[in-house]
Amino acid sequence: MSKTVAQGIVIEHFSLAPMIKRLTLGAPAIARSARPGQFVHVRVGDSYHPLLRRPLSIAEVDREVGNITIIYRVVGQGTALLASLPPGEFVDCMGPLGNGFDMETERPLLVGGGMGLAPLLFLAKALCPKPATVLMGGRTKQELWWRNVFLGVCRSIHVTTDDGSLGRKGFTIDLLPELLENCEYDRIYACGPLRMMQGVAKLAKAQGIPCQISFEDHMACGVGACLSCTCAGTDGKRRKVCSDGPVFWAEEVLDLS
Amino acid sequence: MSKTVAQGIVIEHFSLAPMIKRLTLGAPAIARSARPGQFVHVRVGDSYHPLLRRPLSIAEVDREVGNITIIYRVVGQGTALLASLPPGEFVDCMGPLGNGFDMETERPLLVGGGMGLAPLLFLAKALCPKPATVLMGGRTKQELWWRNVFLGVCRSIHVTTDDGSLGRKGFTIDLLPELLENCEYDRIYACGPLRMMQGVAKLAKAQGIPCQISFEDHMACGVGACLSCTCAGTDGKRRKVCSDGPVFWAEEVLDLS
C-alpha cells in the first residue's frame, strides 16, 4: 500500500515569512512513495472542531531520512492550530494523495503564484539534474521570499510583482511570452490562481508546449469518495481534483479556445 | 465586583497520585475574594468541543501571591485537556462562584470522601489556628494520598478504607459515632458522595451539632441563570446548587428524618 495514514512527528517547524510556515514531518512511508504534485491530507487536531482534514502539498521530501516538508500559509482555524505544534508533537497525515506531475521533460519551465509554488518546489528538486527554469509572481516583493527557497534547485528564476517592487512589474503571464520566445522549453508546469493557470496554458498551447496545471478545491475525503471536489473535463466527463488530479493536463480540464 | 472572569496563568501543575492533578493558577482577583467552599468555573480549551466550563473547587489559596490551587481527578475529556496544560499557559476561570462554608466554629470536624476533600482542604487551612479534625474515607489505601495533603493543617486525621488497607475498615459513617462520643465538636462539615453526607448529617443531627454539606451537580452557567442544577429544599422552595450552594446547611436540603 503506497497510500497510508501516518503519525508524522514534527521535526522542524518555523516561519519562512509572516504567516508562512515550513513544517518538516518524520513520515517515512509517505516520504518513500511521494511524487511531486501529490499532497497530504492533514488532521490538525484531535477535537471535532475543526473536523475535516486539510489538504497540503508536499513541498519537499527527504527519502533517506524519511521526512516530508510542507510550506503553508496560516489562513484560518486549521492552519492556525497546525502552526502551534512544536517539534515532537504528532500530526496525523493521509498520503501521499492524488496524482503527480508527469516528469518526462528535458527543459522544464515552472510557473507559480502564491502558495502554488509549494508543489513546484518538490518538482524543481525532483527534476534535477535537468534544472528547471522558474517564473514566479507575487503582489509585492514581500511575497517573493520564495526566491530563496528555489535558489540552487533551478537553472534560473524570473520574477514579476504586481507593484513592480521586484523583478518585472505585472503578472507572470505578462513576462511568459518573452520566456517562450526561443521555444526553449518542452514542458510547462503551472500552479497558482486559476486565472494565471488559464493564461499560462493558453500561451503554452499557442507554442505547442505540453502544459500541466494543479487544481485546488475544498475537499472532504481526499481520495475520490465524496465528490466534493469534482470538475468537468473538456471531454464532458467528470474529474475528481483529489484523485484524478490535482495535476491535470491543461486541455483536459481547461477550455483553451 | 468580587466575581470575575480571569485568565489564570498555570504556575505549577503536577500529579499527586495516578489521575489526580494539582494545578496552581495565578489569578489574584479570584484569590483575593475566595472563601472555602467556593468553586471556579473553568474553560478547558478554546475549541467548541468541549463547550461548557467545568466546576472545580478551590482547594488552596495564597492571597499574598495571588494564586489559587485546584486538585482534580482526570475523569473525562475536559479534565484530560486541562491536565495537558504546562506552566505558562492560560486557563479561563470564572469565580469565585457559589457560597462558602460558615466559619463560626471553635472545634470543627471535617468529613470527606474522594474529591470532596478538595474544598475541605481550603476550609481546614482557613480555620487554622483553630485546627480541625479530619475524617477521611476511601476505597483503598491508594486513595488516601489525601493524608499527606492535610498533614499540618489539622489537629488529627482519622481514616477509613472500604477494604481495611489503611485505618479503620468500613465507611466514614461507621467511624463517625466514635468521634462524636465525647461531643467534642461544635460543627461538622461534610463533602463527598451524597449517601455519605446524608449519613453524616443524620448523626450530626442526633448529636445536635450543626452540619454543613457541599453538593455537586451538572452545571452550565454556574451563576444561577440556567436552572441546570436546582434541587428541592426541605421547605419546598427550590435551591440552585451553583449559587445558593454548593454549601448548604444539611437540614436545608436533606431529609434527615
Place this chain on the structure above:
Amino acid sequence: MIAVEIAGIKMKTPVMTASGTFGSGPEYADFVDLNKIGAIVVKGTTLAPRDGNKGRRIAETPAGMLNCIGLENPGVDEFVGRILPGLARYDVPVIVNIAGFTVDEFGELAARLNVPGVAGLEVNVSCPNVKEGGIAWGVDCANVAAAVKAVRRNTKLPVITKLSPNVTDIVSVAKAAEDAGSDAVSLINTLVGMTIDIHRWRPELGNVTGGLSGPAVKPVALRMVWQVARAVKCPVIGMGGIMTAGDAVEFLLAGARAVAVGTANFVNPRASVEIAEGIKDYLVERGLRHVSEIVGKVNDNI
C-alpha cells in the same frame, strides 16, 4: 449605529439574551453591564410555579449541549411581584418568555403581564421539554395561531413568537404566527436530541430527550432564519449557536433584524456585550453606518 427597534422595542444593540440562558439578568450582573444588552428575555414563565424535570438536566454534546430544564420557574405572580421590580434599576428592555399549556393560559399570562417594566412578550410555543403544551403547540400552525391570538387579545405589548425548529416547514408556522398578529418571530428554539450513557445503558438526561443548543445547531438555525426572513414581513430575531460577532453577522445577513445569544453566555458571560461590540467593529471596518445596512444582504447574492 447598532441601536435597533424591533416591533416597537427600542434596543441599544441588536444582541439580546436568549430565554432560559440568562436567568432574569441580575445573575450575570457581576460579569457584564446589563445596561449594555439589547434586551433581556427572561426564562420561560408559566401561570403556576414549576419545579421542572427530575434527574440530570444538561449533557454536553459535540459543540453543543442538551438541556431538559422543563420550564422550572416561580410562576408569573412571583415574577411580577418579586423579580420584575429588581430589574427596574437597569436600563434594558425586559421581554418575558411565556409558556402556557392551553390557549387560555397563554391569554391569562399575557393579561397578568400588563405591568410596568415589561417591554414585550415572547410566546414560547416551542419548549421541547414539557409533556403538554410546548412543542405540541409549536409544530402545528393552528395551535400557534390560537396561542398568539389569545396573547394578542390580552396585551398591547409587542408580541414575539418563538418558533420550534422541529418541524418540516418552519415558514408556514412563522406565517401563521404573523397572520395571527405576532409583531415579530424569534427562532430557533432547541432541536430535540438525546444522548445515552453507554456504561449504565440509560439516557444521560432525566427526561430522556432534551433540547440541543450551541454552535452545533448554527447551520440549521441560520438556514431557518434565512427561509423565514424571506417569507414574512415582520422582524425576525435570529438565534441558535451564536458564539461570536461573526456568527451574529451571519444571522443579520440572512435577514434577522436582531439576534439572541443563549448557550454562549455559559461559555463567556460577557458574550452578549462583546458580540455587540464586534458587530460595531464589523460595520466600522466596512464603512457602514448602521446595522440595518447588512440585514438580509445575503439575498443580493443568491
Place this chain on the structure above:
Amino acid sequence: MIAVEIAGIKMKTPVMTASGTFGSGPEYADFVDLNKIGAIVVKGTTLAPRDGNKGRRIAETPAGMLNCIGLENPGVDEFVGRILPGLARYDVPVIVNIAGFTVDEFGELAARLNVPGVAGLEVNVSCPNVKEGGIAWGVDCANVAAAVKAVRRNTKLPVITKLSPNVTDIVSVAKAAEDAGSDAVSLINTLVGMTIDIHRWRPELGNVTGGLSGPAVKPVALRMVWQVARAVKCPVIGMGGIMTAGDAVEFLLAGARAVAVGTANFVNPRASVEIAEGIKDYLVERGLRHVSEIVGKVNDNI
C-alpha cells in the same frame, strides 16, 4: 459475535459505510480492508448521469460539515456496467442507494438493479440537495410509501428506506415506509443547514443550503433512531455523527440493529473497521456474547 443479518443481508459487522461518504468502496481500499466492513452503501444513484451542483460543495461547521454534492453520479447503467463488476472481488455486501425524481423512476431504478452483486437497495427519499424529488418525497408519508411500493414491485432484493430528519414526525414516515413494504429503515440523512461568508455576503455553498452531518447532529440522530426503533417492527439502521465505537454503541442501545458511518470516514479512513472492533471490545469487556444483546437496551431504563 458482531455478525448481523439485516433484512436478509448478512454482514460480518454491524458497521456499514453511509451512502455518499465512501464512494463505491475501492476509493478507500488503500486504507482499510473492505472485506472487514459490514456493508458498503454506494453513493446515491440516479437513472441518468448527473453532474451535481455547481460551486463550492462542502463547508465546515462546528463539529460538523455541510455538503451539497447534489447527487453527482454516473447513472445506474454505468454503475451496473462498470463499477459493480469491480466490487465482485471483495467479500462485502453492496447496497445501492437509489434516488428517483418520480415514483416511476424509483421503480425503474430497482428493476435495473436486479443484477448479481447487489445485496440490497436503499431508497433515498431524503436527499436535501436536489430541487425535485429527494427531500420533497421524504417529508411526505404518501410519497415515501409510493416510492417504496414502486421499488418493492420491481425487486426481490431487501429494501431499506433512508429517512429524512427534516420532518416534524419521523415516526409516521418510518411507519409509512414499513407499511409500504420496506424491509428496514435507515436514518438519519442530513439536516438542512446553511452558512454565510461574512466577507463576501454570500452563502458558502454553491447551492445556498446543504446537508449537515458529523458529530454535531448525533444527539438529533440518536433521538430519532430511538423514537423510530420503538415504533416499527423492521430493523433500524442508525447513523448521524458516529465517530467512535462508543457512539455506535449508543445507537445500538437506542434500538438500531446496525449502524452506518459517514463523515467519520473523511476524518479517519479506517473508522468503519475500528468502530466494529471497538464494539467487539465493548461486548467482551461486559461478558456479552452477541451484539444483539445490547440492541434497544436503553428502553429497559426508561
